[in-house]
Amino acid sequence: MVGTPPVVVVTGGPCGGKSTFMVRVRERLEKFGYHVLVVSETATELITAGASPAVLGLGRFQERLLQYSLTREQHYREIAEAVPAEKVVILCDRGVVDCAAYMGMERYKRMILELGYSHGDLMSRYDLVIHLVTAANGAEEYYTLANNSARQESPEQARLLDAETASAWLGHPHHIVVDNSTDFAGKMTRALRALSRKLHMPEPTEIERKFLVRNFRPEMIPSGAVASSITQDYLVCPLPNERRVRMRVTDGDPAYTYTEKEPTGDPTTRIERGDSTGKKAQISQEQYRQYLANERDPELSTIEKVRHSFPYDGKIYELDVYRGRHAGLVVLEVELQDRDEGVLIPEGWEVLEVTEDERYKNRQLAAAVF
Numbered sequence: 001m002v003g004t005p006p007v008v009v010v011t012g013g014p015c016g017g018k019s020t021f022m023v024r025v026r027e028r029l030e031k032f033g034y035h036v037l038v039v040s041e042t043a044t045e046l047i048t049a050g051a052s053p054a055v056l057g058l059g060r061f062q063e064r065l066l067q068y069s070l071t072r073e074q075h076y077r078e079i080a081e082a083v084p085a086e087k088v089v090i091l092c093d094r095g096v097v098d099c100a101a102y103m104g105m106e107r108y109k110r111m112i113l114e115l116g117y118s119h120g121d122l123m124s125r126y127d128l129v130i131h132l133v134t135a136a137n138g139a140e141e142y143y144t145l146a147n148n149s150a151r152q153e154s155p156e157q158a159r160l161l162d163a164e165t166a167s168a169w170l171g172h173p174h175h176i177v178v179d180n181s182t183d184f185a186g187k188m189t190r191a192l193r194a195l196s197r198k199l200h201m202p203e204p205t206e207i208e209r210k211f212l213v214r215n216f217r218p219e220m221i222p223s224g225a226v227a228s229s230i231t232q233d234y235l236v237c238p239l240p241n242e243r244r245v246r247m248r249v250t251d252g253d254p255a256y257t258y259t260e261k262e263p264t265g266d267p268t269t270r271i272e273r274g275d276s277t278g279k280k281a282q283i284s285q286e287q288y289r290q291y292l293a294n295e296r297d298p299e300l301s302t303i304e305k306v307r308h309s310f311p312y313d314g315k316i317y318e319l320d321v322y323r324g325r326h327a328g329l330v331v332l333e334v335e336l337q338d339r340d341e342g343v344l345i346p347e348g349w350e351v352l353e354v355t356e357d358e359r360y361k362n363r364q365l366a367a368a369v370f
Helices: 018-031 042-048 058-082 096-103 105-114 119-123 155-168 184-198 285-295 362-367
Strands: 007-012 035-039 088-093 128-132 175-178 205-213 226-234 242-250 253-263 269-273 303-312 315-322 330-335 351-353
Touching (some): 007 155, 018 088, 035 058, 058 096, 058 105, 096 105, 096 119, 096 155, 105 119, 128 184, 155 303, 175 184, 175 315, 253 285, 303 362
Parallel strands (some): 007 088, 007 128, 035 088, 128 175
Antiparallel strands (some): 205 269, 205 351, 226 242, 226 303, 253 269, 315 330
8 A cells, every 4th residue: 555545534414325425435436446444433333232322421422432433443544554455545434523513512622632632633633524414404305314223313403413513523624515405316426526536536626716805804704613723835846836834723733734736727626635646645743844944935925824614505615814914815715516516605795706816826925925
């Protein structure tokens, strides 16, 4: 196997299509030469074994769930490293951050702090999060719990859990929400496309639209949005390609990434990878510092911004409020699953689309005072 295997979380509210999607993902990936390891849902295993929240209490159950999940995932990571295939991917039926949806974010953070973890550390374990929205939100006639004896939620409870789950993952750099705006077959296709863009099939692409927000006021930031402080620097690289390193701090937890980007000719779409070998973009603090010390492009300035991530219209919106040299600039970015997908702008926001305006590319901003 070459590089570190990507780890993909498939999550969402009850009856969102996770089981069906996991089967289809495995079939598709194997057609592309991947060896697929599937980590089944830990909560279902515990509940069906008799270790439910009703028996242990919610707090004890979630603590056991988190620790057991981490142990299982680590075993699968070690197995993946030993698999003699060139391409390996780990699919997780839910991730440990889902615990926050069932016990509340504040209680969850107290719990993981006592266990020696941080929210940022736990999120950074996963390369991609695909959230399949519950059928109880937009496809109510198909909502059923018949295929999982461990689930008992009413449609109202399912919608609440779905929203809480999406909120728990806010701030993850690759968080895709797939709603019920199409039929189920279309939903599966959109989710598969999201996965394909990240796994070199044949190339992972980033499809996004970008809007300049002309009337920004702090009170426009939606309640519940997750704020991340981003510091981004560019490394020496021949144009039109990019190499960059980024420090992202969410709720006091730093994460460091290395990314390469390559244009495709379509202004909404770029190839994005961790590096030319397909390795993970996640790097250590020491690697981050070494990149800055040895390869930082001295002709480009540092990009500083606060990114506010929030769910809207079945997607994850990212509002970037720039600081430093570019203070006053506010840009809304929306990552799409299809280049023809529409974008709904929040009511009262005055925006100008700048997707094709090179001046608003971060690298161009780093090259000049805007």
